[in-house]
Amino acid sequence: MIPATFDYTRPASVDDAVRALSDAGEDAKLLAGGQSLMPLLRLRLAFPDALIDLGRVDALREIRDEGDTLLVGAMATHHQVIRDPLVRAHLPLLARAAETVADPAVRHRGTFGGSLVHADPAGDLPAVALALDAVFLVRSVRGEREIRASEFFVDWMTSAMEPDELLVGVRMPKLGSGWGVHYEKFHRTAQAWAIVGVACAVRRDGDVVEDARVALTNMGPVPVRAGGVENAVRGRPVSEGTFRSAAEHATEGTEPPSDLHGSAEYRSHLATVLTARALTACTA
Amino acid sequence: MPRVRVEVDGATYEDDVEPRLLLVHYLRERLGKVGTPVGCDTSNCGACTVLLDGMSVKSCSVLTVQADGCDVTTIEGLGSPGGQSPPATGRSVPAGSHPLQRAFHEEHALQCGYCTPGMIMASLDLLRENPDPSEEEVRAGLEGNLCRCTGYQNIVRAVRRAAREMRELAERVVTP
Numbered sequence: 001m002i003p004a005t006f007d008y009t010r011p012a013s014v015d016d017a018v019r020a021l022s023d024a025g026e027d028a029k030l031l032a033g034g035q036s037l038m039p040l041l042r043l044r045l046a047f048p049d050a051l052i053d054l055g056r057v058d059a060l061r062e063i064r065d066e067g068d069t070l071l072v073g074a075m076a077t078h079h080q081v082i083r084d085p086l087v088r089a090h091l092p093l094l095a096r097a098a099e100t101v102a103d104p105a106v107r108h109r110g111t112f113g114g115s116l117v118h119a120d121p122a123g124d125l126p127a128v129a130l131a132l133d134a135v136f137l138v139r140s141v142r143g144e145r146e147i148r149a150s151e152f153f154v155d156w157m158t159s160a161m162e163p164d165e166l167l168v169g170v171r172m173p174k175l176g177s178g179w180g181v182h183y184e185k186f187h188r189t190a191q192a193w194a195i196v197g198v199a200c201a202v203r204r205d206g207d208v209v210e211d212a213r214v215a216l217t218n219m220g221p222v223p224v225r226a227g228g229v230e231n232a233v234r235g236r237p238v239s240e241g242t243f244r245s246a247a248e249h250a251t252e253g254t255e256p257p258s259d260l261h262g263s264a265e266y267r268s269h270l271a272t273v274l275t276a277r278a279l280t281a282c283t284a
Numbered sequence: 285m286p287r288v289r290v291e292v293d294g295a296t297y298e299d300d301v302e303p304r305l306l307l308v309h310y311l312r313e314r315l316g317k318v319g320t321p322v323g324c325d326t327s328n329c330g331a332c333t334v335l336l337d338g339m340s341v342k343s344c345s346v347l348t349v350q351a352d353g354c355d356v357t358t359i360e361g362l363g364s365p366g367g368q369s370p371p372a373t374g375r376s377v378p379a380g381s382h383p384l385q386r387a388f389h390e391e392h393a394l395q396c397g398y399c400t401p402g403m404i405m406a407s408l409d410l411l412r413e414n415p416d417p418s419e420e421e422v423r424a425g426l427e428g429n430l431c432r433c434t435g436y437q438n439i440v441r442a443v444r445r446a447a448r449e450m451r452e453l454a455e456r457v458v459t460p
Contacts, residue, residue, distance in 0.1 A: 002304060008303030038347070042306070103428025104427075108341055191328075
């Protein structure tokens with residue numbers, strides 16, 4: 001279908017973009033890579049009065065080394081993130097998960113920030129941001145603020161951002177040395193969304209698990225940090241037994257949906273199995 | 285109405301377009317480049333894949349205004365029509381066809397042909413990044429393109445055949 005009509009603006013700077021967003025009112029949408037928004041426009045599930053195209057705000061594409069943290073610009077494409085030497089060196093979990101997003105053509109256009117703000121519970125990157133203790137930098141004409149990942153995803157496809165706010169970038173602490181990472185994604189067909197996904201990072205000290213980060217995709221309306229799993233592996237020997245019993249905690253605090261891809265019970269089972277696999281892969 | 289300037293298959297076009305005009309509709313309805321089909325209309329099938337500044341995109345998910353100032357290559361921009369190419373064993377491949385176009389023909393990589401333009405453009409993008417892909421890598425590279433006829437076997441074969449030919453051509457250029 002053809003999208004409904006809208007006003008179109010293409011600001012060249014972040015300042016111009018937030019001003020345009022503020023001027024356009026609540027029925028405006030920011031256009032990032034468009035890989036989620038364009039299908040919604042075409043199906044007329046979304047019909048904003050105005051589109052503000054961020055495609056020419058080059059500053060938003062930057063990936064910057066800040067010392068202990070990396071700042072990934074909201075408009076960095078998945079393709080860019082996957083290949084970025086800083087991301088690969090310091091946040092390999094992000095690169096690994098971004099490789100599994102959709103397909104190459106979508107990864108060329110789709111952006112890191114766009115997929116976070118879209119807050120689709122089946123999206124892969126919200127769980128990664130949660131596992132990596134990301135901080136979201138947002139800006140509006142009213143000023144700047146930071147939102148922690150644990151507070152950013154508030155409900156199904158709903159973030160803590162206000163309608164006049166723009167995501168500028170995401171700050172994530174570098175993982176440091178000794179971490180193994182893995183994103184375990186279960187889907188039935190190529191390019192499909194995750195039925196369940198597990199973002200996982202494990203730091204080992206010899207044969208002992210020193211630290212772990214685990215977060216789940218599509219096990220509720222928002223990504224879930226699996227704190228029970230993390231606690232259950234810390235200080236334990238690296239072994240299949242450790243990971244299997246720790247993975248039993250994966251469903252704690254989850255509210256998995258039932259839909260045509262699987263029942264809640266099936267998803268709970270998957271979360272347990274995939275968490276054990278992800279922990280194992282991180283220490284292989 | 286915004287004015288856009290795009291380079292498509294080597295020619296420059298300037299047009300006033302509605303902001304909501306999708307790139308695939310611009311290519312087909314304004315420029316007459318109907319080699320790029322509209323498939324699923326939901327960004328799934330990849331039939332409308334073109335290269336935008338050298339990288340594959342689904343042209344049903346890009347607004348024409350987003351392509352302003354960019355370089356677009358469609359299936360109609362491949363090969364050199366009328367140019368020379370090694371004689372194909374098949375009878376109906378036009379001279380000057382791109383190695384991918386020839387290989388799809390020779391390996392019988394299509395039946396209805398609806399997905400073929402997108403398959404070839406996605407393959408071109410894949411081979412740009414990886415000139416010698418394994419079977420697995422071809423399948424991963426084409427995961428965004430659906431074919432309902434062939435079962436993909438011959439498509440994978442065709443891409444690897446074209447890759448081989450393109451590598452040989454490249455070597456010939458470097459060492460004449």
